Amino acid sequence: MKATKLVTAFGLTAIAMAVSTSSHAVDLVKSDDLTFNLNGDIDLKFIQTTSGSDPSETTLETNFDDIDFDFKMKIDDSLSFLASADLTVESDDGDSAESASTFAGFKYNDVTVTAGYREDAIDPLGIDTFEIASLGRASGEQDGSGTVFGQTVVVEYDHDDFEIVASHTQIEDTTTVQRSALYGKTKVGDFQIEAGIGKETDADDTATVNFWQAQVEYFTGSFTLGALYSSLSADESGTDYDSTGLEFNVNYEVSDKLDVYAGYETIDNGISGTDNYSGMGIGARYAFSKLVKLYVEAGTEDGTYLKAKGTGVSTSTKDDAKILGMLLSIDF
Structure with missing residues (x-):
């Protein structure tokens, strides 16, 4: 049976307000020593999905997403105090709001130290451009709990074309799972190289997860080419699991307003008697302006992939799942 989820009046009103916005980010306070600004985006999404022999499902939703409040106070030429809060409001048969991150810290020259409720160091990894x-x-299922929020301490060094980030996280909704990660990025000519490594452990010895990923992107003319390799190993109560993954992505800039892109990925789940996972997709992105973009995408996925976390190991299977969708994204 087809299921349809309708956009709420709040979402439509928010979109109308955003269209009238003329510049990216709103400076609530701005001076030489103090900055407090607001930015975010509104997403209007239409999606049709099918899986195996199940009937298709149609979804229409509005997300008032990534509403960021960023605060920066300059102490002197070398030292600044930083604070940030991120709020997400979603419309999906009713409105819901949640805080995605709240943290504070300081920046001293090229070193930034923050602490609070936020994502960890390995979060930037992943080459796909799909929305x-x-x-x-x-990438996202091959790093333990993935893009997870929790009580996190992050130390970052960023200078010219070199960046390195280290983090330690107490995983949300658990009292025993700890996660440490290290991430690095550099640029060499037309190449951008990124890598990350991490470990997730449970004090009750439920599971230990180790993971690492490396990716490279090559920028040449109107083309961007990307490749990623990931490795995950887990030990749950004496049982070992190993999984490896590959991602490939290509993006072509047709014009200043139009990009087209495609991607393919595969995961060897290391589990006998199951089909390995594969996914592919194509898409186009059209920019009406710097603030308003339209995405049209189609994709398919099939097979089984591993989900290994400090809380335990499980699997997830896709049965010839297909997706077709449009997204109107409005920044402010």
Whole structure:
């Protein structure tokens, strides 16, 4: 049976307000020593999905997403105090609001130290440009709990074309799972190289997860080419699991307003008697302006991939799942 979820009046009103916005980010306070600004985006999404022999499902939703409040106070030429809060409001048969991150810290020259409720150091990894299709599992499902929020301490060094980030996280909704991660990025000519490594452990010895990923992107003319390799190993109560993944992505800039892109990924789940996972997708992104973009995407995925976390190991299976969708994204 087809299921339809309708956009709420709040979402439509928010979109109308955002269209009238003329510049990205709103400076609530701005001076030489103090900055407090607001930015975010509103997403209007239409999606049709099918899985195996199940009937298709149609979804229409509005997300008032990534509403960021950023505060920066300059102490002197070398030292600044920083604070940030991120709020997400979603419309899906009713409105809901949640805080995605709240943290504070300081920046001293090229070193930034923050602490609070936020994502960890390995979060930037992943080469796919997809907003609707479910590509990116070879990176997102191959790093333990994935893009997880918790009580996190982050130390970052960023200078010219070199960046390194280290973090330690107490995983949300658990009292025993700890996660440490290290991430690095550099640029060499037309190449951008990124890598990350991490470990997730449970004090009750439920599971231990180790993971690492490396990716490279090559920028040449109107083309951007990307490749990623990921490796995950887990030990749950004496049982070992190993999984590896590959991602490939290509983006072509047709014009200043139009990009087209495609991606393919595969995961060797290391589990006998199951089909390995694969996914692919194509898409186009059209920029009406710097603030308003339209995405059209189609994708398919099939097979089984590993979900290994400090809380335990499980699997997830996609049965010839297909997705077709459109997304109107409005920044402010």
